[in-house]
Amino acid sequence: MNELIIGDDFIKILLVLVLGSAALIITQRSLVSLFSIYAAQSAILAAVALALFTREGTASLLFMAVLTVASKVIIIPFFLRRLLAVMPIKRDLEFHYLTPIGSIILSTGLFFVVYQAFSALSPALEVSRLFILGAVIGVSLALMGMMVIMSRRKVITKIIGYLSMENGVLLFSMFIAEMPFIIEVLIIVDLLMIIVLSAVLAFGIDSSVEAFHKRLNQLGLDFED
Numbered sequence: 001m002n003e004l005i006i007g008d009d010f011i012k013i014l015l016v017l018v019l020g021s022a023a024l025i026i027t028q029r030s031l032v033s034l035f036s037i038y039a040a041q042s043a044i045l046a047a048v049a050l051a052l053f054t055r056e057g058t059a060s061l062l063f064m065a066v067l068t069v070a071s072k073v074i075i076i077p078f079f080l081r082r083l084l085a086v087m088p089i090k091r092d093l094e095f096h097y098l099t100p101i102g103s104i105i106l107s108t109g110l111f112f113v114v115y116q117a118f119s120a121l122s123p124a125l126e127v128s129r130l131f132i133l134g135a136v137i138g139v140s141l142a143l144m145g146m147m148v149i150m151s152r153r154k155v156i157t158k159i160i161g162y163l164s165m166e167n168g169v170l171l172f173s174m175f176i177a178e179m180p181f182i183i184e185v186l187i188i189v190d191l192l193m194i195i196v197l198s199a200v201l202a203f204g205i206d207s208s209v210e211a212f213h214k215r216l217n218q219l220g221l222d223f224e225d
Contacts, residue, residue, distance in 0.1 A: 027100035042072035094153040134175030142168030
């Protein structure tokens with residue numbers, strides 16, 4: 001019983017760290033820091049999956065943790081940093097609709113609304129308070145990712161918003177609606193495709209054909225004329 005209580009406390013700490021990383025993503029202007037925070041947030045999600053695996057013994061949670069580390073902690077941040085190295089901008093200073101402080105205030109309000117909604121549903125869901133908390137933070141993380149998409153102007157920052165939204169869906173699936181592992185794999189593939197297509201659009205929108213080919217070659221994407 002004592003071990004179970006310690007496990008709950010450890011998972012709660014991880015969930016608070018996930019929420020804190022989402023707040024940092026909303027307010028951060030440095031693109032390098034944004035990518036690092038996203039990688040750290042994904043690593044914490046992998047730790048949550050491992051902690052739940054030790055409690056539940058579900059193999060899909062272990063696979064999910066391994067896939068999250070490989071794709072979201074290593075591959076996607078590596079690709080984004082390589083993309084940033086050849087981009088002319090290093091910071092995203094432009095916001096619209098919401099300032100960083102306004103986004104934090106709205107996020108706090110949304111969190112309490114989601115918490116109240118799930119608290120009312122908890123008797124019908126028949127799950128513990130820990131699982132309700134995980135679901136609340138999962139939905140809140142998805143909403144905060146959506147807020148990043150709406151409040152930022154740069155495509156590269158909007159990508160982080162999409163990725164944060166997917167992390168929220170992943171967290172929710174760990175606690176309430178178990179997502180089949182194959183679906184998680186397909187979502188990761190979709191995310192990689194979104195990143196590639198968004199990068200191509202971001203590079204090509206203000207370039208001539210020759211300059212566009214040169215930039216792709218700088219990324220290591222050889223393009224034959």
